[in-house]
Amino acid sequence: MEGLIAVGILLFLMIVGVPVAWSFAGVLAYLTFAYDANFNTLMLQGYRSIDSVILIALPLFVLTGYLMQSGGIALRLVNFIEVLVGKRKGGMGASMVLASGIFGAIAGTATAAVASIGTIMVGPLEKRGYPRGYSSALLGISSLLGILIPPSITMILFAVVTRQSVAACFAASIGPALLLIAGLIAANRFSVGRLFQEVAAGAQDGLESLPSKGSAAFRALPALSLPVIILGGIYGGVCTPTEAAAIAAFMAIVIGFFVYRDLTIKRLSSSVIAAAETTGTVILILLFSFMIGRILASERIPQELTEVITDLVQDPLKILIAVNIFLIIAGMIMDDVSVTVVVAPLFMPLMVASGVDPIHFASIVACSVVIGANSPPVAPILYMACRIGQVPIHKAVLPALGLMAFVGLPVMAVTSLVPELSLFFPRLLGLM
Template sequence: MEGLIAVGLLLFLMIVGVPVAWSFAGVLAYLSFAYDANFNTLMLQGYRSIDSVILIALPLFVLTGYLMQSGGIAHRLVDFIEVLVGKRKGGMGASMVLASGIFGAIAGTATAAVASIGTIMIDPLEKRGYPRGYSSALLGISSLLGILIPPSITMILFAVVTRQSVAACFAASIGPALLLIAGLILMNRFNVGRLFEEVSAGAKDGMEELPGKGIATLRALPALSLPIVILGGIYGGICTPTEAAAIAAFVAILIGFFIYRDLTIKRLGSSVVAAAETTGTVILILLFSFMIGRILASERIPQELTETITSLVKDPLMILIAVNIFLIITGMIMDDVSVTVVVAPLFMPLMIASGVDPIHYASIVACSVVIGANSPPVAPILYMACRIGKVSIHQSVMPAIKLMVFVGMPVMAVTSFVPELSLFIPKLLGLM
């Protein structure tokens, strides 16, 4: 009963506008009182949990994302992709999807992708005939490729709280990410000519002229080197994810200062401050969630949840469906960090008991976050995309729901019921 009250209290605090970190603090205070927990011991255990080398990758990847935005890296990537695919039917929408995917392969965060890619692409999309509401919805779900494509902040958090390999969790989400990219591109192509008419490149006055393929490729080469450095270093066994994050941030600074020359001391300082603010919030949430987890574990709440559900539902397939639905619903009313560090670990014993591999479960959680973060009532990424797109949320809700129903949910279903989609690459790389 106390566990249900704690979940209800967390949702209530978030709904009334209490910052997420302090909502977790409120839940921790309630559970400490309800179970008469020793707060000094909890603080010590919480500190030990966040005293992790792996977590150093978190601020470094976040910083890399901000540096891409302020150092001109994102702009060159968008130009490069648009030159390659922008002139085809649905090409501008596909450019946004692919740009978000490549951005995710460097920064690992959705919010930075929304700000960077959206700022660059929403206006050109409108000039090509894309409604701003639709463009913002497409931006919202595309930006969440940063959660699926490694390196992913969400997967780092999942690996830390569930004691799994970060590299294996990274690799598990590659298959679902590629499937989501293909689905979004096909859905966008289907919508062109049905929901709106796409204006041919250069057919409308005021449209910015793109550089030629050779020039765009040459300009993008330094930016394209970043995902090669990060992923090649991790999966080539050259460096750990933390070391790769440090190298990525350092290379992003060099590219911004000395190659593109868009990065200034002032912009670097702003990027560091923004990264510190984001990291501080996440670390606070992690600290409180670890302490909450200690209380729940000591009271055997996850085990009791597993026993209760398995006594009611015997079929592992139905259990998997039920967990999928619950993850999506919680994702609709909680942010991605909350789902990853609180809700996901709660169901880990149940998933293992049902025969689901923990690495497979990591990709299921990532897919649920993609759907939840763009689904009302909270929909934090969709709201942010609408602010970037300067459009009312009401104009983006229906396009977003259609993308969720026809692309997001099928991808999650395939990910859930075809384990090899998630496990093939980790096995191929010898990570499990």
């Protein structure tokens, strides 16, 4: 009963506009009172949980995302991809999807991808005939590739709260990410000529005087080297994810200052401040969620949840489907960090008891975030995409729901029902 009340408190606080971190604080206060927990002990345990070297990667990857936007790296990536595929049918939309994917392979965050890619591409997409509502919806969903393509901040958090290998969680989401990219490109190509008419590529594109392929590739080479350095370093055994994050941030500063020369001291300081604010929020959520998790674990709530569900449903497939549905619903009312650090550990014992590998479950959680973060009523990423696209949310909801129904849900279903899609790369790389 206390658990249901806690969920109700969390939803109520979020609905009335209380910041997510303090909504979790309210839940923690209630559970501490309801179960008569020792708050001093909880604080000590919470501090020990966030006192992790792995979490140092979090602010560094967040900072890298902001530096890519302010240092001109995102612009060069978009120009390069647009030169390669922009003149084909649906090429402009495909450029946005691919740019978000490459951005995700460097920064590991969806919000930075929305701001960077959206600022550059939504205007040119409109000039090519793409409705702003559709463009914003496509931007919102494709930006979530930053969660699926390693390095991923969401996967770092999942690994920390479930005690799994960060590198293995990174690798698990590669297969679903590639499937999502292919699905979004195919859906966008299908939409061109049916939902709207695409204007032929020309000087009016808005990405002002695009260079030749050779010139665009040369200009984008420093930016394209970042994912190679990051992923090659992690999976080549040269550096840990935390060290790779430090290298990424350092390289982003060097490229922004000395190669593209778009980064200034003022922009650097703004990026650092923005990254610190984002990181502070996430760390607070983590701290409170660890303390909540400690109370739930001491009261055996996850074990009881597992027993109740397995008594009601015996078929592991039905349990997996039920957990998928719950994750999507949770994602509709909570942000990706909250789903990852609260809901995922709660269901981990149930998934293990049902025969689901924890690394496989990591990719399932990541796919659920892709859908939930763009689904009303909360839909934080979709709302942000609409703000960037300067379009009312109601004009983006239907295109977003269509993309999630025909791309997002099938990708999550395949990811859930075909474990090898998630486990192939971790096994190939010797991570499990």
